[in-house]
Amino acid sequence: MVSSTKIRASKSLLIDEYVQKLQSGAALLQDSPQNLIEVVGVLKSYGVVLDAYSTNLCYIANTQFLKLFPFFKYFNGKVSTQKLFKHWGHDRLNYEYAEYCMKSMFWHGGGGLDEYLDTPEFLEAAQQVIKAKFKHNPLMLGMNALFTDFLPEQMRQMAYYSGLGQFWRVMSDIFLDLSDRYEAGAIKSIPNTVEFILNGLVADASKPITYEVSVRDKTYQLIPEAAGLTFLPDTAVPYVEAIFFRGTPFHGTISYNAQAYQIPSDISAFEYGALFADPLPIGGAGIPPTLLMQDMRHFLPDYLRDFYRQETRGEGDLLVKICQSFQKSMFCVTTAALQGLAPHPFDTKNSQEQEANRKFLKGWLKRILESQLVTVNSE
Numbered sequence: 001m002v003s004s005t006k007i008r009a010s011k012s013l014l015i016d017e018y019v020q021k022l023q024s025g026a027a028l029l030q031d032s033p034q035n036l037i038e039v040v041g042v043l044k045s046y047g048v049v050l051d052a053y054s055t056n057l058c059y060i061a062n063t064q065f066l067k068l069f070p071f072f073k074y075f076n077g078k079v080s081t082q083k084l085f086k087h088w089g090h091d092r093l094n095y096e097y098a099e100y101c102m103k104s105m106f107w108h109g110g111g112g113l114d115e116y117l118d119t120p121e122f123l124e125a126a127q128q129v130i131k132a133k134f135k136h137n138p139l140m141l142g143m144n145a146l147f148t149d150f151l152p153e154q155m156r157q158m159a160y161y162s163g164l165g166q167f168w169r170v171m172s173d174i175f176l177d178l179s180d181r182y183e184a185g186a187i188k189s190i191p192n193t194v195e196f197i198l199n200g201l202v203a204d205a206s207k208p209i210t211y212e213v214s215v216r217d218k219t220y221q222l223i224p225e226a227a228g229l230t231f232l233p234d235t236a237v238p239y240v241e242a243i244f245f246r247g248t249p250f251h252g253t254i255s256y257n258a259q260a261y262q263i264p265s266d267i268s269a270f271e272y273g274a275l276f277a278d279p280l281p282i283g284g285a286g287i288p289p290t291l292l293m294q295d296m297r298h299f300l301p302d303y304l305r306d307f308y309r310q311e312t313r314g315e316g317d318l319l320v321k322i323c324q325s326f327q328k329s330m331f332c333v334t335t336a337a338l339q340g341l342a343p344h345p346f347d348t349k350n351s352q353e354q355e356a357n358r359k360f361l362k363g364w365l366k367r368i369l370e371s372q373l374v375t376v377n378s379e
Helices: 004-023 033-063 081-088 095-108 111-116 120-133 138-146 150-183 190-203 231-246 289-299 302-310 318-341 351-368 373-377
Strands: 211-215 218-223
Touching (some): 033 289, 120 218, 150 231, 231 318
């Protein structure tokens, strides 16, 4: 049996190895022609899907607020008999996955968006919207007076719909631009890919996150620009924490019985995010990423689909292959995020700044090493 001391020593060596790689300009994911094809190809498909997800989330936030039964929220305002039959036959994008991500962010919280939604300013604005929306509905106004947190909480959730939609709008553009540059021959390696994503994140880091709605031709600023919420710290970082790392336990793969003790009592200990998920259960009931992989399979570029066909099982395990490629791409996005969030540039020559970066990276790598990182780099 391997002692706990040896395990800790092994992890410490791995952490030091990855710290050195990152500070030398390498990525968490190994650079190889195969990884480049998978990462850029799957991000092109992901960019198309995120475009649709973003549009729908913003539509819901802007038009479906304070509707107790929003039956047509996935239709983006275009309801027809043909679309209804396609919807019932599941011939559509799985917008439920976008909501899963939104609710995970809403639940885990963190960042300036989460903090602002608890301020008196947001509550006052939400109450103005509620009173305007139900001006001629004494039943709803009475319920709002009795259950004071119910409708404001719904507006908080709508703010997350909007916030995630705005975040994905930026990421979709970055991934689709990356694909265009790759096809033009300008992206030739994994470090090139990370650098491109980083430049996109930095360019939009200060992009304001705002949210307003209209009721009877009057506009209400729920999150005004004056609130100071911006893309990188208030949506991107909480998204990485909630979706890449924590996530939520998948139904059917783990017991929700409290006596089974299979789910940590401390939410901060959750390791169900995209970087940790086992790709093999993809396709099973209760696995939310299955919905995303099913959507992405429709938009795979030809070169990536050809690559999958040449691999073992061909397209017989397509969703698993997409999930594996998706995880690789997310390690590239994580690398770019770490470079952007580090206290100093990784190429600094100042010894104190280098040490500050090492401390920063070690804190993250202690968590990342528990993910699928070693697995994807050993393939």
